[in-house]
Amino acid sequence: MFEILTTDQMYEADRRTIDGGIAGDVLMENAGRAVYEEIVRHWSPRSVSVLCGPGNNGGDGFVIARLLREAGWSVRLGLMGDVAAPKGDAADHAARWEGASERLSPALVVGADLVVDCIFGAGLARDITDDIAVLVTTINSSTASVVSVDVPSGVDGNTGMIRGCAIKADLTVTFCRAKPGHYLLPGRLMCGELAIRDIGISDQIISEIRPNCWRNDPVLWRAGIHWPGLDGHKYHRGHLLAFGGAAMTGATRLVARAARRSGVGLLTVVSDPSVLPIYGADSPGVMTAPIGQIETLLNDCRHNAFVIGPGYGVGDDTRSLVLKLLHQCRSTVLDADALTSFADDPSTLCFAVQGPTVLTPHEGEFGRLFPDIEGDKLTRARAAAKRSGATVLIKGADTVIAAPDGRAAISAIEAPWLATAGSGDVLAGIICGLMAQGMEMFDAACMGVWLHGRCGADIGPGLIAEDIPDHLPVILRELWLASRKKA
Numbered sequence: 001m002f003e004i005l006t007t008d009q010m011y012e013a014d015r016r017t018i019d020g021g022i023a024g025d026v027l028m029e030n031a032g033r034a035v036y037e038e039i040v041r042h043w044s045p046r047s048v049s050v051l052c053g054p055g056n057n058g059g060d061g062f063v064i065a066r067l068l069r070e071a072g073w074s075v076r077l078g079l080m081g082d083v084a085a086p087k088g089d090a091a092d093h094a095a096r097w098e099g100a101s102e103r104l105s106p107a108l109v110v111g112a113d114l115v116v117d118c119i120f121g122a123g124l125a126r127d128i129t130d131d132i133a134v135l136v137t138t139i140n141s142s143t144a145s146v147v148s149v150d151v152p153s154g155v156d157g158n159t160g161m162i163r164g165c166a167i168k169a170d171l172t173v174t175f176c177r178a179k180p181g182h183y184l185l186p187g188r189l190m191c192g193e194l195a196i197r198d199i200g201i202s203d204q205i206i207s208e209i210r211p212n213c214w215r216n217d218p219v220l221w222r223a224g225i226h227w228p229g230l231d232g233h234k235y236h237r238g239h240l241l242a243f244g245g246a247a248m249t250g251a252t253r254l255v256a257r258a259a260r261r262s263g264v265g266l267l268t269v270v271s272d273p274s275v276l277p278i279y280g281a282d283s284p285g286v287m288t289a290p291i292g293q294i295e296t297l298l299n300d301c302r303h304n305a306f307v308i309g310p311g312y313g314v315g316d317d318t319r320s321l322v323l324k325l326l327h328q329c330r331s332t333v334l335d336a337d338a339l340t341s342f343a344d345d346p347s348t349l350c351f352a353v354q355g356p357t358v359l360t361p362h363e364g365e366f367g368r369l370f371p372d373i374e375g376d377k378l379t380r381a382r383a384a385a386k387r388s389g390a391t392v393l394i395k396g397a398d399t400v401i402a403a404p405d406g407r408a409a410i411s412a413i414e415a416p417w418l419a420t421a422g423s424g425d426v427l428a429g430i431i432c433g434l435m436a437q438g439m440e441m442f443d444a445a446c447m448g449v450w451l452h453g454r455c456g457a458d459i460g461p462g463l464i465a466e467d468i469p470d471h472l473p474v475i476l477r478e479l480w481l482a483s484r485k486k487a
């Protein structure tokens with residue numbers, strides 16, 4: 001259930017299921033029944049208005065209205081266009097509706113305790129305007145609870161973008177698998193609670209259409225975790241070099257603590273000699289080395305992972321050092337100033353990426369590096385990963401991680417507490433720590449985002465970045481115990 005399907009993939013899954021012998025009107029009945037079950041699970045009987053659009057999303061509405069009416073609810077049904085408008089499966093279910101049909105209008109919202117939004121689903125093809133826009137505004141300003149079927153009308157299922165305006169739902173019931181727009185902002189903000197319901201499409205069909213986007217969940221990457229064995233040696237767990245800035249030393253201290261908490265064997269902070277004592281005094285387990293020894297450090301292959309950027313400073317020196325590190329083809333995480341240092345010349349950075357590399361920009365940094373890449377976050381992360389050859393992670397409440405081969409994951413953890421200074425530095429440290437332990441770059445980026453999110457959700461209000469690394473053992477233990485149970 002962690003796959004995320006585009007609307008085209010969903011149509012394809014429907015088509016294959018219908019070809020396999022389940023009729024389209026049965027799928028629609030299943031879809032409508034799933035929404036009905038969610039409604040009666042959430043609300044006791046009350047006055048409900050079911051608002052039906054001209055396509056199959058509206059068809060689902062006829063099923064929902066019928067089932068609610070049979071269960072004794074007081075149901076009004078509004079239809080866009082005339083009663084002869086529904087086609088195909090929707091027409092079949094419209095014919096089974098024995099109640100009255102009204103013209104779709106704001107009058108249907110007056111007096112309703114619950115509104116069921118079946119206006120547009122996957123077929124939203126253009127912006128919502130005119131009368132329907134007025135209806136959307138009326139719904140959003142009413143006190144009625146709102147259930148959206150498949151997606152809140154006005155939300156683009158593929159991108160999460162709002163087309164003109166969109167309904168703000170309390171509950172969205174979608175079918176088979178989630179769509180990108182359920183997790184990408186601003187769509188996610190319109191969905192309310194998300195229920196993903198089976199309507200009879202088999203897992204086999206989903207695997208045949210080869211989805212390459214997932215909700216970021218341990219199922220995706222847990223097999224790639226390198227837990228230490230009984231005979232584990234610290235050098236089996238990597239030796240990470242964290243490059244510390246001369247002015248903002250807090251950033252790399254957070255990076256270092258996070259990387260060490262992620263399980264890395266050894267960690268050395270490399271910096272200007274003037275600030276080495278600051279890094280050294282921070283924690284007794286941290287080693288330090290002056291930047292003047294860089295060649296010697298790089299000649300030692302045991303130094304298998306590098307993280308640079310947080311608090312490092314923007315400029316030519318940073319750029320040269322990043323290029324030198326990338327030339328080693330070892331695991332590398334580039335964040336913050338390491339990215340911004342290439343704002344004038346991003347192609348040099350892309351060209352230099354050879355080994356396993358993760359770029360962790362926030363939106364501003366992404367825009368500086370890839371100013372010509374436009375679209376929703378998923379599309380942009382994928383395009384940047386393809387261009388650079390790196391795994392690209394665009395941070396935010398809807399963090400997207402994309403690999404150069406097109407695989408992508410979207411974070412669905414709700415942890416607004418992570419929006420605080422230093423939180424991104426911690427994330428870079430965790431990801432690099434996992435890569436130093438041998439994890440593949442896309443897996444490490446996904447796992448890092450998940451660990452970071454879980455820490456944020458667990459710690460909650462009052463979180464400061466310093467809390468996150470020290471909470472990692474709690475979450476890692478959960479994963480570790482789960483891995484032992486499986487074995």
Ligand SMILES: NC(=O)C1=CN([C@@H]2O[C@H](COP(=O)(O)OP(=O)(O)OC[C@H]3O[C@@H](n4cnc5c(N)ncnc54)[C@H](O)[C@@H]3O)[C@@H](O)[C@H]2O)[C@@H](O)CC1
Binds near residue numbers: 031060175
């Ligand atoms: N067999 C299937 O394909 C199934 C489909 N299901 C439902 O069918 C939905 C998709 O159905 P459709 O492809 O018919 O698409 P929709 O029902 O989402 O909408 C398509 C219709 O809306 C019109 N339209 C699009 N944007 C508009 C706008 N901004 N203003 C005015 N009119 C606009 C289109 O011209 C078309 O008539 C899914 O979201 C889901 O709810 C479910 O019943 C499960 C089975």
Ligand SMILES: [K+]
Binds near residue numbers: 118152153
């Ligand atoms: K809808």
